[in-house]
Structure formats: C-alpha cells, structure tokens
Amino acid sequence: MEKNKGRLLGWNGLRKFATTLNRSTARFDPLKTAVDEFSKSVEAVEEEGIQDHKGYEKVKRELDGSLTEIATQLNETVPTSMEPCIENVALNIQRIARELSRNHKRQLERVTSSTDSINVVLGCYRRVRALLAQLLLNNDSNVWRAANEQPMEDSSDKPSSDYVTSAWSSSSETLAHTGCAPNTYVNLIHQIEDWVYNGQGPRVYWLNGTAGTGKTTIAYTLCRRLKQSGGLAASFFCNRQLPACREVNLVLPNIAYQLSSLLPRFRYIISGTLQKKPRVCNQPLAEQLDKLVVRPLLEMKSTLPTDLVVIIDALDECSDDNAANNLVNALLEHAHELPIKFLVTSRPNRGMLDRMQNKHIEGVCLGLQVHELDSATVQENIKAYLQLELGRYATLSTGDLDILAQNSGMLFVYAATIVRYIVYGDFTRSGERIDTVLNTSSGQTSDSTHNIDKLYNTILIATFGDKALKQKEKKLMIILLHTVVCAKEPLTVQVLASLLASKKTKPVYDALRLLQSVLYLALGGMGGFPAERCDSHFWEGLNNAGRCPSAFLLMNSRESPAVIMSSSEHRPYGEQPGFSGGEVPGASRTAKPE
Structure with missing residues (x-):
C-alpha cells in the first residue's frame, strides 16, 4: 500500500x-x-x-x-x-x-x-x-459481547440447537448434491446472478420445474458461487427423506440461525426478540418470518449489503403442502419490505403457481420455469454433461450424444441415470452398457415419463438378468431395492443388514452396489453411509403395474418385501426375518408416498 x-x-x-x-x-x-x-x-x-x-x-x-x-x-x-x-x-x-x-x-x-x-x-x-x-x-464490542451472552440456541422458543444444526448441515452438506457440470446452464446462472446483484428489482425469485429438470443442481451451484462472492446469506435444502429437512417449521429458524452466524448484529437483535417472545418458533409461519427474519434485518437495513440472498430449495419436498404454500404467501406479503432477496425452487404446484403468477404481474417476484427453457439450449447442456461424464470411460460419437440427449428431453435426471448406469461398477462393460441404453431409443416419445420409465426398465432388466447372479442374490437385491425406495429417510448398510437379521454387512453392500444406477449409495464403503432413492419417477414406476417392467419387481405384488421376508424359502442365508414390510423405519405397509 x-x-x-x-x-x-x-x-x-x-x-x-x-x-x-x-x-x-x-x-x-x-x-x-x-x-x-x-x-x-x-x-x-x-x-x-x-x-x-x-x-x-x-x-x-x-x-x-x-x-x-x-x-x-x-x-x-x-x-x-x-x-x-x-x-x-x-x-x-x-x-x-x-x-x-x-x-x-x-x-x-x-x-x-x-x-x-x-x-x-x-x-x-x-x-x-x-x-x-x-x-x-x-x-462494536457491546454488540458481540451481548450476542455471545445471549446465544440464540439457548432460547426455549426454538428447537434444540442440535436439531437446528442438523437440519442446516443436512440440508447443505450431507445430501447428495452436486453442482452443474461445466458449460451447462451458464445463461440461466448468469441471469439469476444479475437479479441478485441488481440492488433494485423484485425481492423474490421463483425457479420452478417438473421433477428431474435440475432445480436442486442449479440451486446448489448458485449457493457455491454466491458463497464464494459473499452474496449468500443462508440456504436450506428441503428433502422429504430427511426428518430435519422436510419440516417446513424448521426452515425459518434455520435461516435465522445462519444469519445470526453471519451477522453478529443480527444475532444481538434476535436474541432480544427471543427473550421477549420465547415461543415465536411455534407461531404461524407469517409471524415466524416477521419476527425471526424481517424485523431484525430491517433494524440493521442501513448496514446490509444490497445483494444478499437466501436460497430455499425444493420447498415442495416439505411434508405439509399447505404449510409450504403458507411460507410462500408470507414471503410474498413481506416482499415489498424485505431488505435481502429470496430465491425459492419447487415444482409448479397449482396453489403456488397461481400465487406467484399474480405477484409476478404486480412486479413483486420473478419466475422462471426450467422445463420451459428453450429445448435446444437444454439439449446442448445435456450433451455437454454426458460428454464430460462419459468421455473418460468411452468414446461417444456425435450421433450417440445426440440420441442420448434427445431421449433425455428436458430431464437432466434421465442423463444422470445413464451416467450412473454406465460409470458405476464394472468399467470394462461400459461399452456394452452404452449399447444397451442406445437400444432403448426405439419407441421413444415426447412423453418424458414414458421415456424415463423405459430407461429404468431397461436397466432393471439388464441388472436382474445378469446370469452371474444367483437366485438368492437377486432376492436380496429386490428386498433392498423395495426397502430403500419405501423408506422415508436414508438407511445405512448396517441398518439394512439388521433389518435382515444378518450380522453380515458385506452382502448387503455388494447388493446395493449393483443397484447404484437407480439408488444413491453414499461413498465410504460399508461404513455408516446411507442408501436412498435417487428420483421420484423411479418410486412411482415400481408402484404402478403398468409402468413396472416385471411383477417380480412390483412393490405391491406378492413378491413385495413383507411377503418375501415372511417366507422361509426366501430368507437370505437361512436366517430369521428381522422385519415385515410395515416395520421399515419410516415406511408404511402400503408404501404411500410422502
């Protein structure tokens, strides 16, 4: 200097x-x-x-x-x-x-x-x-001293700090989130960042899209980029499979928790609020938003940067649709006075869609539907992703990429499923698996659900049709597949083994590895890492006789986990059953979705 x-x-x-x-x-x-x-x-x-x-x-x-x-x-x-x-x-x-x-x-x-x-x-x-x-x-030493003496976590108004911290970390770090592949969704990311950095403009941005279009991937990318630039105030990734991430009443306390960690002045202000209103976290969402977020921010408005943003992803994944809609309503009602911005992603549910569209007309919020982006742009994004992920394992012609991208339609989840199927497991079979996927192209339609069902069915038939697998291994795979898909939260390898009354975790882990194309298995070998379903389309297909490739795989058939495990001839390794289908943690006998 x-x-x-x-x-x-x-x-x-x-x-x-x-x-x-x-x-x-x-x-x-x-x-x-x-x-x-x-x-x-x-x-x-x-x-x-x-x-x-x-x-x-x-x-x-x-x-x-x-x-x-x-x-x-x-x-x-x-x-x-x-x-x-x-x-x-x-x-x-x-x-x-x-x-x-x-x-x-x-x-x-x-x-x-x-x-x-x-x-x-x-x-x-x-x-x-x-x-x-x-x-x-x-x-100001008085501010941070007072804030430290009145920690937000110690107030009786809110869930315990352990639970809040769990929800915060679960919603960002422990879930299977990955950012956008290089050179994909570039224009969309820049468009949203322009909105963030524009000090004026609407306070709320709604990014919506049908299942599988990449909303969470986009949200995670934005979080990462905004954190690097200092623009991220807080984030919450809803997920129906994690208890701490599916309760809409935890969203605002978590956001307040993160804001208090970022801004000592906010922590000082909210500590006083919590002392005066110790039950505010049990109040309606509109009051939570007002007392936990809006009022403290307004009190320090003159010292806030103009380009801070809170990201709430997959609001539709919350267990209570009405409560999620109420949160959106509260945000929109306070939009005119919010000193920071909110980006919300969700599926386009009707109640939310009507409300957002009305506010868009009034200039209160911006909205963008991912599934209505220019199809040519989405196709180029998908091709770039496939080339990046598959190019290390196989040589794909331009024609092959075009076919795979065309089959994916507007669904990034289709392309991601292809990558998991080809890349995971035995790399020496990648060429064979590419051919298998390419051969599903005949009969493809403009119906994205039909196309992804066909892909899942092709993968399942190929997986269970492997002649090297013994019958009892296939039975174990079906039990694990149904159990993980039915469960309302991720299940570790140890938990799955205990449900089978087995002391052996390796057979369970090996069976799950064969299902990695359709299930997410966290890295880390046979440790306490969870298995969970990757996509709602897959769950729906296994519950629908018209969409499931075989009665053997249909979840409500006589071959369902409850029936299989109750029959001694089907018990893996000759051990006694440890559960019935209705006793899977968080699962119901009817496998009704959240």
Missing part, C-alpha cells in the same frame, strides 16, 4: 485503513487482501480523470471518511464469532473491486458510455461504504 501513497490523492482514510490492517492479526487477512485489491481498482479509476465528474468528490469524501472511522475504531480483540462477518465483508469488497476493474476496462475499450461508467463507480463506492458500516456496527 505504501507504494500507492502518492497516487491515491485524497484517500487518507483508505491508506490509514490499509496500514491498520497490515499491522493487525491474521484474523483480518481476508480484509487485507480485499482492501489492497480495492485500492488498485480505485487508482485505475482515478487515472481516467473521473475526479472532475460532478458528484464524484462528494461520494469519495463520504467513503474515505468511513474508512478513517473504521481504521480508528477497528477492534483487534474480536471474537471468533466475528470471523464469518469479516470474511463476508471481504468477499463483497473483493467482488466490488473486480467490478470496478471490469468497468474501467470497458471504459478504455469505449464499450460503455462515460455516464454509465461513472454510475457504476459511484454505486460501487456506496456499496463499500455500506459494508464498512456493517463491519463497524458488528465490531
């Missing part, structure tokens, strides 16, 4: 802040890096002679004054709880610095007008000033 001293004329506060950071502890390293990058961007901006523009000096003086203030008051004895806030502010300043650099480059190349350029600069300076105000407020 010292070498820039002569160039940053009138930026005494910026130089002082940089000097203070250089002398501070490692806790402020992210901020040091960000401020250094911002200083270089400011230097480049002022080389344009922008100082002569009306209004520039005023905004500059205000920002430099804030920098002087924070350099004077920065408290080095900040607690660990301040680190997320420091990192978030640093990421945002870094992103703003890069925006200034891009704007400078466009100005030099004459691809933007001088008026547009100065507006970008002034907007960036104002955003940095807001970030500094947030940091200064959160740096």
